[in-house]
Amino acid sequence: MTGLTALVLAGTRAGGDPLANYAGVSHKALIEIGGTTMIERVVAALMAAPAVGRIVIAIDRPELLNDLPGLQPDVCGKPWTTMSTQEGPSATVAAALAQEGTPLFVTTADHALLQAAWIDEFLAACPPEADVAAALAPRQAVEAAAPATRRTWLRFSDDDFSGCNLFLLARPKAAGVIVFWGEMERLRKEPLRMMQRLGWWFALRYRLGWLRSAAAAERLGALSGGARLALVSMRDGRAAIDVDKAADLDLVRRLVAAEGPGLNGPSTSSGR
Numbered sequence: 001m002t003g004l005t006a007l008v009l010a011g012t013r014a015g016g017d018p019l020a021n022y023a024g025v026s027h028k029a030l031i032e033i034g035g036t037t038m039i040e041r042v043v044a045a046l047m048a049a050p051a052v053g054r055i056v057i058a059i060d061r062p063e064l065l066n067d068l069p070g071l072q073p074d075v076c077g078k079p080w081t082t083m084s085t086q087e088g089p090s091a092t093v094a095a096a097l098a099q100e101g102t103p104l105f106v107t108t109a110d111h112a113l114l115q116a117a118w119i120d121e122f123l124a125a126c127p128p129e130a131d132v133a134a135a136l137a138p139r140q141a142v143e144a145a146a147p148a149t150r151r152t153w154l155r156f157s158d159d160d161f162s163g164c165n166l167f168l169l170a171r172p173k174a175a176g177v178i179v180f181w182g183e184m185e186r187l188r189k190e191p192l193r194m195m196q197r198l199g200w201w202f203a204l205r206y207r208l209g210w211l212r213s214a215a216a217a218e219r220l221g222a223l224s225g226g227a228r229l230a231l232v233s234m235r236d237g238r239a240a241i242d243v244d245k246a247a248d249l250d251l252v253r254r255l256v257a258a259e260g261p262g263l264n265g266p267s268t269s270s271g272r
Contacts, residue, residue, distance in 0.1 A: 001103070001123055003053035006046045007096045010039055010059040010109035011085035022246055027064060029109035031249065034256040038112040038243065040070030046107075047078050048116035051123050055080035056100065057109075058092045090182035094175070102174055106167040110243040112252050118239050122166050122232055130230035131173040131221070135164035136213075141237035149251055151240060155206075156213040161233070162240035176225030198223070 010029040012020060023031040029039040036044075039057070046052045055078060057065065062082035065071055071080065083099065086092040097104055105123070107114065118135075126133040139160040142151060151162040169178075187194040195203040202219050205211040213231050221229035234240070243249050 001051045004051045004103060004105050004123075005100050006049075006052045006055050006105045006107065007093065007100070008039070008042055008046070008055060008057045008107055008109050009085075009089055009092060010057050011089075011092065012060065019243065019245060019249065023249065027059070027061070027109075028243070029059065030064060031243065033112050033243075033249075033253055036070060037068060039065065039109045040068055041112050042107065042109055042114050043076060043080065044070055045114040045116050045119065047076060049119040050116075051119065052078065052105065054078055056096060057082045058085050058096060060085045088182070088185055090178055090185050093169075094178045094182065097169060097175055097178060102169050102171050104169040104174075106169065108165045108242060111165045112243050113238050113241055113255065115236075118164075118166070118234060118236060121234065122164075123168065125232045126168050126170065127228075127230045129228055130168075131171040131227040132177045132224075133168040133170065133230040133232050135166035135232050135234050135239060136161035137164055137234045137237050137240035141235060142240045143237065145237035146241060146251060146255070149241060150247065154213070154216075155209055156216060157210055158212050158214075161213065161231075164234055164239040165242050166234075166239070173225060173227040177221070177227050177229065180220070180224040 010027065012027045017028045020026060020028045020031065025031055030037050033041065043055060046055050057080060059065065059082055065082065069075060083096060086095050093106060122135045136154065139153060139162070142149065142162050153160040153162055183197065184194065187197060199219070202211070206216065217229045217231050221227045238255065241248065241252060243252055
């Protein structure tokens with residue numbers, strides 16, 4: 001696969017992001033790690049991934065990117081552009097899908113450890129028949145990479161997994177998955193209605209730890225208009241470590257400092 005368009009979600013929450021406020025910046029994407037903003041680190045990984053041909057950054061204030069060294073034409077070797085964010089992540093992805101079509105690779109600006117090798121691994125492992133593929137990392141791999149990290153776990157009977165913020169929207173049926181994702185976003189504070197939508201037996205099997213990950217993917221695909229959904233297990237547990245809270249930021253800064261600037265992106269300072 002070559003010439004792939006990559007979407008990077010880099011917007012901020014309505015009313016501001018607590019972590020951005022903690023770090024003293026307007027957007028989480030502008031938080032510096034190892035002297036480089038997170039958005040520059042993510043773009044550097046996408047630049048180094050052979051499959052990626054161009055980059056679209058979804059951000060509500062595109063002018064914030066203008067002076068970032070890692071996004072200048074003489075540094076960023078692939079074309080990039082911006083698009084407006086929508087009301088929430090699913091709505092933004094839906095707008096990008098309508099604009100760009102499939103296939104579309106999706107990640108987030110807070111995936112500060114992202115590596116081109118992980119993108120290659122993920123894309124190579126995506127089943128050719130899948131309409132949508134999502135990357136997960138097993139608990140053992142995540143805890144081996146960062147024993148102290150606290151992640152949100154998907155607890156299946158075959159393993160516990162944490163999401164990696166890497167998605168491939170491979171075919172037009174992916175649109176149904178994004179619509180279903182938006183529905184789940186709207187129901188996140190109404191657990192009973194969410195369980196009803198998912199199906200009581202499905203929800204109970206998951207709650208009791210009886211549900212296999214493949215069965216969950218099949219059910220979610222069926223609820224998304226018959227899309228074929230694949231879950232791809234990543235070898236490196238760091239692929240599941242994004243920056244959602246202050247403890248994550250401290251952890252990622254320690255990991256980058258320990259590995260050096262070559263961990264996933266440029267060493268150029270943004271000067272802020």
